[in-house]
Amino acid sequence: MADLRDLYQEVILEHSKQPRNYRELGDANHKAEGYNPLCGDHFTVYLKMDGEKIQDVSFQGSGCAISKASASMMTQSVKGKTLAEAEKIFEQFHKLVTGAEHNGTQEELGKLAVFSGVSEFPVRVKCATLAWHTLHAALEGKQEAISTE
Amino acid sequence: MTTAPNTYTEFRPLATAHHGYDVQRVRRDFPILTQKVHGKPLVYLDNAATTQKPRQVLDAIVSYYSEDNANVHRGVHQLSERATEAYERARGIAQRFLNAARPEEIIFVRGTTEAINLVAQTYGRRNVVAGDEIIITAMEHHSNIVPWQMLCEEKGARLRVVPINDRGELILEEYSKLLGRKTKLVAVGHVSNALGTINPIRRIVELAHQQGVPVLVDGAQAAPRMKVDVRELDADFYAFSGHKIYGPTGIGVLYGKASLLDAMPPYQGGGDMISSVTFEKTLYNKLPHKFEAGTPHMEGAIGLGAALEYVNQLGIDNVQAHEQDVLAYATEQVSAIPGVCLIGTARKKTGVLSFVLESVHPHDIGTILDQEGIAIRTGHHCAQPVMQRFGVPATARASFGLYNTREDVDALVCGLNKVREVFA
Numbered sequence: 001m002a003d004l005r006d007l008y009q010e011v012i013l014e015h016s017k018q019p020r021n022y023r024e025l026g027d028a029n030h031k032a033e034g035y036n037p038l039c040g041d042h043f044t045v046y047l048k049m050d051g052e053k054i055q056d057v058s059f060q061g062s063g064c065a066i067s068k069a070s071a072s073m074m075t076q077s078v079k080g081k082t083l084a085e086a087e088k089i090f091e092q093f094h095k096l097v098t099g100a101e102h103n104g105t106q107e108e109l110g111k112l113a114v115f116s117g118v119s120e121f122p123v124r125v126k127c128a129t130l131a132w133h134t135l136h137a138a139l140e141g142k143q144e145a146i147s148t149e
Numbered sequence: 150m151t152t153a154p155n156t157y158t159e160f161r162p163l164a165t166a167h168h169g170y171d172v173q174r175v176r177r178d179f180p181i182l183t184q185k186v187h188g189k190p191l192v193y194l195d196n197a198a199t200t201q202k203p204r205q206v207l208d209a210i211v212s213y214y215s216e217d218n219a220n221v222h223r224g225v226h227q228l229s230e231r232a233t234e235a236y237e238r239a240r241g242i243a244q245r246f247l248n249a250a251r252p253e254e255i256i257f258v259r260g261t262t263e264a265i266n267l268v269a270q271t272y273g274r275r276n277v278v279a280g281d282e283i284i285i286t287a288m289e290h291h292s293n294i295v296p297w298q299m300l301c302e303e304k305g306a307r308l309r310v311v312p313i314n315d316r317g318e319l320i321l322e323e324y325s326k327l328l329g330r331k332t333k334l335v336a337v338g339h340v341s342n343a344l345g346t347i348n349p350i351r352r353i354v355e356l357a358h359q360q361g362v363p364v365l366v367d368g369a370q371a372a373p374r375m376k377v378d379v380r381e382l383d384a385d386f387y388a389f390s391g392h393k394i395y396g397p398t399g400i401g402v403l404y405g406k407a408s409l410l411d412a413m414p415p416y417q418g419g420g421d422m423i424s425s426v427t428f429e430k431t432l433y434n435k436l437p438h439k440f441e442a443g444t445p446h447m448e449g450a451i452g453l454g455a456a457l458e459y460v461n462q463l464g465i466d467n468v469q470a471h472e473q474d475v476l477a478y479a480t481e482q483v484s485a486i487p488g489v490c491l492i493g494t495a496r497k498k499t500g501v502l503s504f505v506l507e508s509v510h511p512h513d514i515g516t517i518l519d520q521e522g523i524a525i526r527t528g529h530h531c532a533q534p535v536m537q538r539f540g541v542p543a544t545a546r547a548s549f550g551l552y553n554t555r556e557d558v559d560a561l562v563c564g565l566n567k568v569r570e571v572f573a
Binding site: 003004007008013017038039040041042062063064065066121123124127 | 187508509510511512513516517520527528529536542543571572
């Protein structure tokens with residue numbers, strides 16, 4: 001069960017059960033939908049931008065523990081950040097969960113480092129990154145629902 | 150037998166279930182089953198997606214390539230004769246397996262999906278016009294939805310859908326109401342891949358024929374699990390896939406009544422499907438070759454023949470009785486786990502146990518079971534309308550084959566309890 005506990009860390013399970021910023025954002029000025037047709041995960045990410053700064057961010061939808069926890073922790077990590085900073089975190093997060101880079105990134109990612117176990121489960125990478133791709137689409141102002149496929 | 154919390158009293162393992170069917174001996178025919186996955190013995194419960202192959206099938210393929218390989222229907226040389234004989238012998242095996250009247254009613258295709266597309270693109274395009282209707286059901290696999298949608302879009306025809314009840318059974322009264330003057334074809338699954346429901350094909354065909362409407366049956370999940378007699382069912386078309394019945398991928402069968410097949414235009418053009426070609430006019434070959442353009446999947450057909458013979462040798466009734474026993478046991482055991490809700494509780498069911506576990510997404514169930522060496526399918530099972538009907542984004546699905554045992558079910562239950570631990 002050691003491997004499984006790497007994936008399903010307590011923090012992840014806790015966020016999946018009680019996701020943060022899980023609501024519709026009434027005064028959002030950006031939003032996007034993300035969909036993983038393989039497993040049916042479906043999220044909407046709401047953003048309130050103040051110029052280049054993410055003033056508020058929230059999400060809603062359904063998905064597995066990994067995708068939901070990832071969405072929850074993403075909202076915490078990008079709130080108050082600039083667009084460029086958020087994209088930088090996504091880039092590092094992506095490297096973390098795909099196992100592309102092992103050195104250095106974990107510290108910068110802070111709490112998000114708990115997702116390092118995902119790299120051992122390649123089919124779950126899409127779960128971990130769905131909310132991030134959706135955030136990216138919202139920042140770019142894309143209207144169509146994005147898909148992991 | 151103890152009664153499960155729900156009403157699954159329809160499972161009546163036949164008297165032969167435990168007599169003469171030696172599942173341990175059967176398992177020894179499947180080399181892949183002896184391996185370990187993540188250090189645990191493999192428990193393969195994804196048979197509705199694809200089945201494993203017995204040595205007899207693997208040997209038939211190796212022996213074909215080692216001894217007989219040549220192109221069929223062409224050469225006058227010895228190898229070509231042998232290859233042709235082996236290929237046509239496989240057709241005969243498939244004919245007898247379905248109890249078709251004639252071997253030329255068996256068309257080799259890539260699989261069930263291609264079989265359905267073939268009928269949609271030939272019979273459908275020739276006969277369906279604007280305003281016509283095609284009837285399918287709410288429990289179809291995407292491959293028995295999309296080809297008809299494409300046809301309807303092209304022709305300006307309308308797709309009508311027979312609804313299902315909360316158990317996952319067709320509502321036949323609604324079906325009767327949909328059948329009418331505008332109906333040009335009924336396309337229905339024999340067994341639902343997402344729910345396990347066995348549909349009353351004989352009755353469905355009877356009602357359609359009263360209106361002069363032909364019926365295509367998607368038998369992908371039925372052929373591996375129960376006796377199929379196309380003449381008794383009076384099905385006009387019947388399709389199944391080799392890889393779901395312990396044979397190779399890339400090969401399947403379309404059965405069609407000769408009178409219908411004869412009247413249909415060819416599907417694809419090329420070699421083998423012609424009797425003569427000039428630049429002015431091409432004469433098409435007779436059945437079944439008219440529908441088999443190009444060098445066929447000889448290895449596949451021969452492997453499929455070996456797989457059907459393997460099933461015949463075990464006896465499809467014995468296979469069914471054995472699988473019903475395992476399914477009944479699984480239904481009882483899995484539904485007793487707190488938080489489990491079964492999706493698909495038809496009174497007549499086979500092969501498939503779909504379920505959701507309270508507050509755990511099926512994807513997480515799948516990953517945790519995989520760590521225990523247990524292979525199940527999670528997701529929408531290419532039947533998204535079924536998921537919508539039951540209001541779930543996805544389910545976990547255990548599906549059984551002729552080599553599964555009650556011990557496999559025990560492993561599944563143990564794995565599901567691990568899932569509950571992780572998410573406690």
